[in-house]
Structure formats: C-alpha cells, structure tokens
Amino acid sequence: MDMLNPLPMTGVLDCIDEEGADVVTGILNARARRLLLEETEMLTWRTSLSVIDHSKVQQDYKVVTHFHSDSLFRTLADELLLRLTLLFAESPVPFQSDRLFRFNELRVQRYRAGSRGISPHRDQGCCKILIALFVLEDGGRFGLCDSRIGVEPVSPRILDAPAGSLILMKAPGFKGQQGLAAQPMHFVDSVTRQRTTFGLRYIG
Ligand SMILES: [Fe+2]
Numbered sequence: 061m062d063m064l065n066p067l068p069m070t071g072v073l074d075c076i077d078e079e080g081a082d083v084v085t086g087i088l089n090a091r092a093r094r095l096l097l098e099e100t101e102m103l104t105w106r107t108s109l110s111v112i113d114h115s116k117v118q119q120d121y122k123v124v125t126h127f128h129s130d131s132l133f134r135t136l137a138d139e140l141l142l143r144l145t146l147l148f149a150e151s152p153v154p155f156q157s158d159r160l161f162r163f164n165e166l167r168v169q170r171y172r173a174g175s176r177g178i179s180p181h182r183d184q185g186c187c188k189i190l191i192a193l194f195v196l197e198d199g200g201r202f203g204l205c206d207s208r209i210g211v212e213p214v215s216p217r218i219l220d221a222p223a224g225s226l227i228l229m230k231a232p233g234f235k236g237q238q239g240l241a242a243q244p245m246h247f248v249d250s251v252t253r254q255r256t257t258f259g260l261r262y263i264g
Contacts, residue, residue, distance in 0.1 A: 069143070087225065089224075180205050192228055
C-alpha cells in the first residue's frame, strides 16, 4: 500500500539544516490517514507523566509505543525510511552512519482538546539524525523556539503543518552536527481541537 504521495522533497535537508526543522505538506495520503486514525481506536493508550522531573517540562497527552507486526504504523515507518534513504543519497554532504539509520522508536501521541500540550524542550540526545512527525489530526500548534522562560517559549516560530503533513527535525548526527545545535527546542500549544501525531525516531 502506498501511504505517501510522491512529492518532491528537494531542499528539505537544506531547510532543516538552517531552520532546525521543515514541513512536507500533504505527503500522507488521505486514505492512509483515515486508516491510521481507525487503527488508533484499537491501540492501548497510556497517559504521559505530567511533569518530567529533571527538566520541569510539562506535558499533557496520551501515548502508544507498542504496535503489532502488521500495524499500518510500521508500514508507514518502512515507507518513510525508504523515502529518506533516497533523500540522503541525493545530499552532497554524506550522512554519518546513514546505513544504520532506521526507526526503532515509534510513538503515537494524542492531545485532547484543552490539553496543555508540551512545553518547550529538546528531545533526548540519544535520538539521532532525523526525527519525523506525521500530523494525523492538526489541533494545536507545533513550534520551534530559541529557549524558554518557565513553560513559555522565547522567540517562537510556529510551523504550518496541517493534517497529512510530515515535520522533519534535525537530531545529533544530522550532517555530522552534535550538541544542542542539533537538538532544536520545540513545543506544542493552543490545543483547542484534538491533536494526534505519529513520531518516528532512531535511538542510536
Ligand atoms: Fe519533542
């Protein structure tokens, strides 16, 4: 089953390099999105911790981290990996350890209407090269920011990522980059309607 539309992704890696993240709008086809949302009705959800102790990051969502071997979420992960492998191959700058790159952590997250979202944070440094986030339901806003004061983002930059979009964000190892420069700070807020996302990470 083709879940991804054959959109060109030219320039995406350069934009991620400069901005920290980019959005590929309309890459997930409508039928796939509908079937994925249907599958979420049968998944086993657990509630996130409301505060991550050491960082004081506040988060308010439900999450699924286990998927059957025949899950459509796994099919989508395989399709995206193939697409990204082709994209990496086009890059004039080789990706370190790109032959190892794979998605070994899959998470579906659901923010109910009225959720506090997730306050500005950086994903853990063990997430390598690229973090992918499909927007299945687009309630709320996803943004990048420079830093935070309490739970408030400093210099927020909201990404326009409607349902069916793919957000790609850099992580350590992206074009050889390391440290905080390769871990953009980001957040979810203004969840006035339900938001559901499918996140894919390479824990290396
Ligand atoms: Fe995150």
